[in-house]
Amino acid sequence: MSAFRPAWQAVADAAGVGPATSLLDLGCGGGAFCAFAAGRGATVHGLDVEPDAIAQALERVPEGDFQLGLMEDLPWPDASFDVVTAFNAVQYALDSELALVQATRVLRPDGRLAVCKWGPADANEFFAFLLSIGAGGVRDAPPAGNDPVEDAIRAMPLNVVATGDVPAPIEIADNAALEVSLSRAGVSSASTALAAAPYRQVDGSYRFENRQRYWILRTAR
Numbered sequence: 171m172s173a174f175r176p177a178w179q180a181v182a183d184a185a186g187v188g189p190a191t192s193l194l195d196l197g198c199g200g201g202a203f204c205a206f207a208a209g210r211g212a213t214v215h216g217l218d219v220e221p222d223a224i225a226q227a228l229e230r231v232p233e234g235d236f237q238l239g240l241m242e243d244l245p246w247p248d249a250s251f252d253v254v255t256a257f258n259a260v261q262y263a264l265d266s267e268l269a270l271v272q273a274t275r276v277l278r279p280d281g282r283l284a285v286c287k288w289g290p291a292d293a294n295e296f297f298a299f300l301l302s303i304g305a306g307g308v309r310d311a312p313p314a315g316n317d318p319v320e321d322a323i324r325a326m327p328l329n330v331v332a333t334g335d336v337p338a339p340i341e342i343a344d345n346a347a348l349e350v351s352l353s354r355a356g357v358s359s360a361s362t363a364l365a366a367a368p369y370r371q372v373d374g375s376y377r378f379e380n381r382q383r384y385w386i387l388r389t390a391r
Contacts, residue, residue: 174257177286178206179381184332184386185253185282187212194251194276196241196269197259201227204234207255215251217244226334240293241269241301250276255284266322274328274389286384287319289335295369296340303352303365323385332386342376 187193189211198216200223208214208231215235216227227236237245241256241263254273263269273283288294323330340390342348352362369376 173338173340173380174203174382175206177257177338177384178203179257180334180336181257181284181286181384181386182207182210184218184334184384185255185284186329187253191253192251194244194246194273195256195278196256196273197262198227198236199223201230201234201236203255203257205230208234211292212253215246217241218244240264242272244272244276246276248275249278249281251258251281253276253282253284257286258288260285260322261287261317266318267325270322270328274326279389283328283387284384285319285323285387286382288338289381289383293335294378294380295379299365299369299378300352303362323387326387328387328389330385331373331388333384335383338380338382340380342378343375348376355359357388 187207187210191207191210191212193204193207193212194215194217195207196217198204198218201216204214204216204227214231215237216224217237217239218224218227219238219240219298221238224236224238227234240275242265243257249307254277256273260266260269270283277283277358288297344350347367348362369378371377
């Protein structure tokens with residue numbers, strides 16, 4: 171089960187994703203959340219900057235509408251969707267505030283914008299572990315200071331309908347899988363066994379407790 175599924179469930183429940191919901195997922199990647207939403211009866215659309223991700227999304231959800239593009243310039247007309255979601259996506263926009271402006275543009279007047287990302291650094295063991303072994307510039311790591319996504323949300327004329335955080339543990343099967351994860355973060359695994367020991371389970375796997383934070387937003391009236 172994906173570590174992100176609890177966040178998908180919480181966001182979908184809070185945003186009212188269900189049968190006949192027209193949904194756009196920004197930074198949709200390989201379409202995993204879109205498949206989840208489609209399983210709840212939603213009509214799904216997705217946007218990503220990576221052609222390979224779009225191809226994977228189409229394989230996963232053949233009936234979906236997936237477009238290649240930037241969050242700052244969405245290729246859909248105004249008032250197209252009931253729900254727009256963004257899971258670990260807005261922080262990678264060239265301009266986070268403009269991405270939110272575009273998201274609200276394509277929302278219907280009573281639509282909901284759902285933004286979800288990793289919670290604060292002190293609530294995420296995996297990122298703390300990576301930093302402890304010298305992994306700098308980890309792609310998904312929460313910022314240590316002001317969060318640009320939260321700043322962008324506050325700067326927008328948006329009302330917070332709901333907010334919360336949910337567990338999103340990262341589970342790694344064994345030492346070999348840990349080595350792969352570390353190599354992706356640009357870290358040599360040779361000296362990390364001791365640092366990873368507190369997270370090792372009795373079956374030889376590793377579990378890092380992490381949390382995701384979400385906001386359900388409406389345009390201020």
